[in-house]
Amino acid sequence: MAISNPGGLLNSVPAPNQQTLSTNYLDFTGGNNDWSQQYLPDLMEQEAEVFGPRTISGFLSQVGAEEPMSADQVIWSEQGRLHISYTGQVTHASNGAGLGSAGATTGATEITITKEIDGAAVTSSGTVVDHAIRQSDTVIVANSAGVTKALVVEVLGNVIAVAPYGTATIAASSTADDTTILVYGSEYAKGKSYTNAAGTAASEQHTANEPVFKSFSNKPIIIKDYYNVSGSDTARIGWVEVASEMGAGGYLWYLKAEADTRARFTDYLEMAMLEGELNAADGSSTNVDLAFSMYGADGNQTGTEGLFAAIESRGNVTTGVTGVNAATDLAEFDAILAEFDSQGAIEENMMFVNRATSLAMDDMLASMNSYGAGGTSYGVFQNSEEMALNLGFAGFRRGSYDFYKSDFRYLNDKATRGGINAAAGANAIRGVIVPAGTSTVYDQMLGKNLKRPFLHVRYRASQTDDRRMKTWVTGSVGAATSALDAMEIHMLSERCLVTQGANNFMLMK
Secondary structure, eight states: OOOOHHHOOOTTSSSSSSSSTTTTOOOOSSSGGGSSSOOOOOOBOOOOOOOOSSSOOOHHHHEEEEEEOOOOOOEEEEOSSSSSSSEEEEEEOOSSSSTTGGGGGGOOOOEEEEEEEOBOOOOOOOEEEEEOOTEEEEEEEEEEEEEEEEEEEEEETTEEEEEESSSOOOOOOOSSSSSSEEEEEEETTTTOOOOSSTTTOOSSSSSOOOEEEEEEOOOOOEEEEEEEEEETTOOOOOOBEOOOTTTOOESSSSHHHHHHHHHHHHHHHHHHHHOEEEEEOOSSSHHHHHHHHHHHHTTOEEEEEOHHHHHHSSSSOOOOOTTTTTTGGGHHHHHHHHHHTTOOOEEEEEEEEEEHHHHHHHHHHTTTTTTTTOOOOOOSTOOOOTTOOOOOOEEEEEETTTEEEOOOOOGGGGHHHHHHHHHHHGGOOEEEEEEOOOEEEEEETTTTTEEEESEEEEBOOOOOOOOSEEEEEEEESSSSSSSOOOOEEEEEEEEEEETTTTTGGEEEE
């Protein structure tokens, strides 16, 4: 079945400027509404609210918090993994061509360490290397050829030589990242010290491992808007009673226009935190004017990292198992659980999804009932045939994880992401999974560990200026501040979103 909208709504998009249009006032000058007709039409004074609640804000208030900041940048650190695990490639050394003593035996097993388990590249310059595997560590080496346990007998840069337990060698692998290496302990000979093979330089000696953390940053953006109306128009009385989501009402049209501008700006504050992108000037732009307008004359970064960008760069993205709206299959959630197990294993998560995904989840959960395919069962727990059925689910538990589902209006509304998703195809965003609770991070600005929600908004503020949501009025209407025969209402905010522990988030596409 297809749903069409043949005529559309002429008032669905705000006018770009103040002007009298046939779409924003009642026309009694011609046609059926001609004043020359015998009887005056019956005028319904109250404006009809045909779009329901038009605002989309509220997502961040449910899952995050807001805190002031006084700098141009917010920097935070997140702990690294505790255990030592890498990916690499297994090779066999030829006689005399390997790592010192290990290379003296033809076919000795060597492993080139290439990446951390999370994908960051391991670099090596001579004997200086940024991996943490040391001589005498015991490791598990796994690839398509099998799983083998071995002793690390020598380390040189990002290449290690291992002696397998119970077998002569480990089968060579074909690609650079097809082997996983996990350190599970160590084994030392009697009286042996923490040194590398005999005759190696001091820089190659066995060294202590240091904790690793990752530092992230974001910068606030300034969001502005304004509304103005002439002094004469503030005294004009309309025939239609207007109202808005912000509580403004009456027969003065400018009250509604100002309230709508404010409501739209409030939505922008949230949309910018969801959709924000960071851009770096790399000098490759062929349009100098565009480059300067985007990046500034100093070439610094502009923009801000929003939630979607943070998850795509540092978090997890699921495209489903069987295609679009694959939430109809528990296999997708099993894959999500497996990924969460490999990350922070936070057991309570909130899902904000579009309508199609929400209904697909309801159908999936309903199908778990053995009577779901043949109809609803009656007579159990006073579930009579006269009772209205609730075919929606607010949440469910799978394994040790709890998921709480909520509709995300921003992903449904045709004037916001709902319209974008309709044209985006496979790149459409179905929803986002956000961990509940707080995380402990080190705040470099305050110099101490703090517990904060995984998502929180930082806004600029000081003792003299709070830029969380600034509003001020200028002009000669009301309290006169200038000779301008108009009222101008200005709105400004300077803020950014801090997405801590993005590895625990999931973007559903």
